[in-house]
Amino acid sequence: MKQKIFGIGFHKTGTTSLAAALRMLGYRVTGPNGVRDPDISSKALDMAFELAEQYDAFQDNPWPLLYKEMDKRYPGSKFILTIRRPETWIKSQVAHFGERETPMRKWIYGAGCPKGNEAAYIARFEKHTREVLDYFKDRPNDLLVMELAKGHGWKELCTFLSFDLIDTPFPHCKEARDKKTARKLAEKPRQERLRQRIRRRISSWAATVRGILSVP
Numbered sequence: 001m002k003q004k005i006f007g008i009g010f011h012k013t014g015t016t017s018l019a020a021a022l023r024m025l026g027y028r029v030t031g032p033n034g035v036r037d038p039d040i041s042s043k044a045l046d047m048a049f050e051l052a053e054q055y056d057a058f059q060d061n062p063w064p065l066l067y068k069e070m071d072k073r074y075p076g077s078k079f080i081l082t083i084r085r086p087e088t089w090i091k092s093q094v095a096h097f098g099e100r101e102t103p104m105r106k107w108i109y110g111a112g113c114p115k116g117n118e119a120a121y122i123a124r125f126e127k128h129t130r131e132v133l134d135y136f137k138d139r140p141n142d143l144l145v146m147e148l149a150k151g152h153g154w155k156e157l158c159t160f161l162s163f164d165l166i167d168t169p170f171p172h173c174k175e176a177r178d179k180k181t182a183r184k185l186a187e188k189p190r191q192e193r194l195r196q197r198i199r200r201r202i203s204s205w206a207a208t209v210r211g212i213l214s215v216p
Helices: 015-024 040-052 063-073 086-097 103-109 118-135 154-161 177-214
Strands: 005-007 078-082 143-146
Touching: 005 015, 005 063, 015 078, 040 063, 040 103, 063 118, 078 118, 078 154, 086 118, 103 118, 118 143, 143 154
Parallel strands: 005 078, 078 143
Antiparallel strands: none
16 A cells, blocks of 8 residues: 555544554554654654655654654555544543653653643643644645544545445554553453363363272
């Protein structure tokens, strides 16, 4: 796939769901990238150019901050802005990241963690949305705005990317806890098969012992 797809919504707006959907469509997806690099503000663009040669689609940080540069570097690309109501977005930020700081968030918001910096985070979040909409205001075919909380999914994404509509539920991936739950659910069949093998071995061993004891 030569056409690049850039997810330029801030994290906690459904970026993980978007990545899963793009992978289902056959795209090679990367992101987030360089989150803990202490020099990310100066390295981000070079890193992005290098990654852009290796992948088809990009999401989460630092891609939302680089959409203008990617647009110039890769004309004809498609851009997807995932959005969310600011009040629910900041609650998710605080719940997930709390007081944990990263160089990436320091670069984006001016403060490394959302807790205690909610106003600055919301202001930056809203500014980003306004700037993206203004940048693409005369290019409606190049930007898709998706709000998963409003039910946006395959219809909007497939139409935008010229795919036939997919007859399967759109992936709604939450972070951390849901990923852990998904891993546990995936592990259950393996654990059950292991228990079954152990029971069979015990049963076989018991039968062997009974046979030995029954020999006169």
